[in-house]
Amino acid sequence: MKKHADNHLLTRPGTWIGLVVLATAPLWIKSVGLYPYLALEIMIWMMFALGYNLLLGQAGLPSFGHGAFLGIGAYAFGLLQLKFGAGLWLALFGAAATASLAGALVAAFISHRRGIYYALLTIAFGQVFWFISIKWHSVTGGEDGLLNIARPAANFGLFELSLKSNNALYYFTFALLVLVVIFLWRLSYSPFGRILQAVKQNETRAAFVGHNVWLYKFLAFVISTAVAGLAGALFAMAQQSAYPNVMSLHNSGFVVMMVLIGGGLVSFWGPLIGAAFFILARDLLGAYTETWLLWYGLAFMAMVIFKPEGIAGMWQSWRTRGNPSGTTA
Amino acid sequence: MTALFSAHQLAKRFGDRLVLQDVSFDVEEGQVHGIMGPNGAGKTTCFNVLTGRYQPDGGTVMLRGNDITGGSPRAIARHGIARSFQLMNLFDDFTALENVAVATRSLRAHGFGFWRDAMSAGDAYERADAILLRVGLQDKASLRAGSLSYGDRRALEIAVALAGEPVLLFLDEPTAGLGAEGIARVADLVTELKRHLTMVIIEHDMRFLFRLADRISVVHWGQVIARGTPAELRENVWVQRSNLRQLTC
Numbered sequence A: 001m002k003k004h005a006d007n008h009l010l011t012r013p014g015t016w017i018g019l020v021v022l023a024t025a026p027l028w029i030k031s032v033g034l035y036p037y038l039a040l041e042i043m044i045w046m047m048f049a050l051g052y053n054l055l056l057g058q059a060g061l062p063s064f065g066h067g068a069f070l071g072i073g074a075y076a077f078g079l080l081q082l083k084f085g086a087g088l089w090l091a092l093f094g095a096a097a098t099a100s101l102a103g104a105l106v107a108a109f110i111s112h113r114r115g116i117y118y119a120l121l122t123i124a125f126g127q128v129f130w131f132i133s134i135k136w137h138s139v140t141g142g143e144d145g146l147l148n149i150a151r152p153a154a155n156f157g158l159f160e161l162s163l164k165s166n167n168a169l170y171y172f173t174f175a176l177l178v179l180v181v182i183f184l185w186r187l188s189y190s191p192f193g194r195i196l197q198a199v200k201q202n203e204t205r206a207a208f209v210g211h212n213v214w215l216y217k218f219l220a221f222v223i224s225t226a227v228a229g230l231a232g233a234l235f236a237m238a239q240q241s242a243y244p245n246v247m248s249l250h251n252s253g254f255v256v257m258m259v260l261i262g263g264g265l266v267s268f269w270g271p272l273i274g275a276a277f278f279i280l281a282r283d284l285l286g287a288y289t290e291t292w293l294l295w296y297g298l299a300f301m302a303m304v305i306f307k308p309e310g311i312a313g314m315w316q317s318w319r320t321r322g323n324p325s326g327t328t329a
Numbered sequence B: 001m002t003a004l005f006s007a008h009q010l011a012k013r014f015g016d017r018l019v020l021q022d023v024s025f026d027v028e029e030g031q032v033h034g035i036m037g038p039n040g041a042g043k044t045t046c047f048n049v050l051t052g053r054y055q056p057d058g059g060t061v062m063l064r065g066n067d068i069t070g071g072s073p074r075a076i077a078r079h080g081i082a083r084s085f086q087l088m089n090l091f092d093d094f095t096a097l098e099n100v101a102v103a104t105r106s107l108r109a110h111g112f113g114f115w116r117d118a119m120s121a122g123d124a125y126e127r128a129d130a131i132l133l134r135v136g137l138q139d140k141a142s143l144r145a146g147s148l149s150y151g152d153r154r155a156l157e158i159a160v161a162l163a164g165e166p167v168l169l170f171l172d173e174p175t176a177g178l179g180a181e182g183i184a185r186v187a188d189l190v191t192e193l194k195r196h197l198t199m200v201i202i203e204h205d206m207r208f209l210f211r212l213a214d215r216i217s218v219v220h221w222g223q224v225i226a227r228g229t230p231a232e233l234r235e236n237v238w239v240q241r242s243n244l245r246q247l248t249c
C-alpha cells in the first residue's frame, strides 16, 4: 500500500534540475546579464528561507522577526573572528550556536502561544535584538556594524580552499545548503517532523494524544534559528561585514514573502523557489524603478489572494491536472 | 475491588455559573459507563475536566489508584486515557493512516528522532493499519482526513483515540449526526471494543446507550440525578416522569 508521498530525494526530477541549475550557475550567470555575487546572495537567502519554513510551513508558527537571527549569526561570526580569532569552522559553528541560543531564549517565552500572539511576540523580540545591535556600540559597532570581516579559507585537512572569490564562496555555500536541505528533508519525514505537522494542523488534538506540544514548538524554533544563524554567518562573509540592517524588520518580512511566494506552505522546495524569485525580482525590477518593492508588494498581494499556495502550488496543480486525488508532498 | 477509574465530587464553574457540581462516578475495569442528559447539562464539560482541558474547581480524579486530578491533556493521555471529541478534531491535511500513526505510542516514543523515517519508527504504521481495519477504514487509509465523509470522519475520530492504546476510552457523542446505518456501525465497533477496553460514553441515542452500557449516569444541570444499570434506570421514577426521550433531546 502506498502510505504517503515518496520521500526519496534522489528519485525526484526536481532535485536533479535544481542541482544542475545551482551547480552551473556561475558558468552562465554573466551571459544572462547577472553577476556572481547575486547567485551567492540567492543561495544564502535560500538557506535562511528553508530554515524559516520549518517554522512557518511545517509547524505553522508565524515568526515575523526572524531577521534578528540572521543578524545574530552575522554578528556572532564577525565577533568570533575579529575578537577571538576564530577560524572558519569554529566561527560558523559559533554563529549557528549563538543564533539558536538566542532562539531558545525567545522560544522559551513564546512557545505556549499561537497565531497572532505568537507573531506579535516574535516581532517584539526581533525589534529588541535590532535595538541592541544599534545601541551596544562597544560590541556591535553601532550603526556602522562590524567591518572588515574576512573570508577565511576552508581547511579540509588535506587541502585548503580559498573562499575569497564570490564563486568559491558560492560553491562553499552550495555545499552547506545541500547539507541543510538533506537535514531538513529527513526531518520533515521523521517522527519529529510528522508530529510538528500534526501540531500545525491541530495543536489541541496533538496534546490530547500525548505529545509535548510546547517542546516541539520550542525545538522547531531553535532548529530554525540555528539555520538562520548559519545563513547569517555566510551573509557576513559575503558582505564582509555585519550591520543592524541585516536584522531589520525588512529582512524579517522578506523571508516571509519568499516562503509564501515560493509556496512553502505546500512544498518543501517552496522557500528555495521563493528566495530565487524574490532576489531576482528585486534586482531586475530594481534596475528599472526605485519603487520595486511597491510592485513586488502588489504582486505579493495578488498572489496571496489568488494563489496562496505560491509558485510551488501552481506547479503542483499543473502537474496533477485531471488527477484531483493527487496528494502533495 | 477498587474501580479502575473514579471521579469524586467534581466541580467546575465558568464565571459565577456552576456547570458541574458534586459529580461522582466510578468505572470498573471492562465496563462501559454511559452518560446521558439534555444539551447543556455539562456532559462535555465533565470530559474536559477529566481529560485536562479544564482544571476542576474541586474534586478528585483517580486512575488505577493514582491521583490524576488537574493533569495536563498530555499527562492524562500518558496515563492511558484517550478521548474522542463531539466536534470533530482531526489532522485534516494528513491521510487517515497518518492521523492514526501520529497518535500512536510508537511515534511518540521516537518523537525526537530527527533523522529516522517516521514510517520505520517502531510499529506506528503497522498499528495504525490495524486500527483502521478495526474501525472499517482500511480502504480509506491513504485519503486525506479532510476529504472523508462525515461517517468516516466519526470513525477516524475514534481510531485516533484508539491509537494511544488507552486503558480507558472516553467517547463524546460518537453517533452525533449519524443516520441509522452509521449508528449501527458505531454500535458494532463499541461492542467489539468492549471486549478489551473500558469506556465512558456520552450519548444521546437512548437505544444505543441502553444496549451497550453496563451502568448509566444521568446528568442534569451539572449534577448526577440518577444512576444505575439500564434495567434499573427504566424503573427510575425520575427518569420515567421526565420522559427519557425529551430528557435527552
Ligand SMILES: Nc1ncnc2c1ncn2[C@@H]1O[C@H](COP(=O)(O)OP(=O)(O)O)[C@@H](O)[C@H]1O
Binding pocket: B014, B019, B037, B038, B039, B040, B041, B042, B043, B044, B045, B046
Ligand atoms: N468554555 C466555556 N466557557 C463558558 N461556558 C461554558 C464553556 N464550556 C461549556 N460551557 C457551558 O457549560 C454548560 C455545559 O456545556 P456542555 O458541557 O458542553 O454541555 P453538554 O452536556 O451538552 O455536553 C453549557 O451551558 C455551556 O454553555
Ligand SMILES: [Mg+2]
Binding pocket: B043, B044, B045, B086
Ligand atoms: Mg456535549
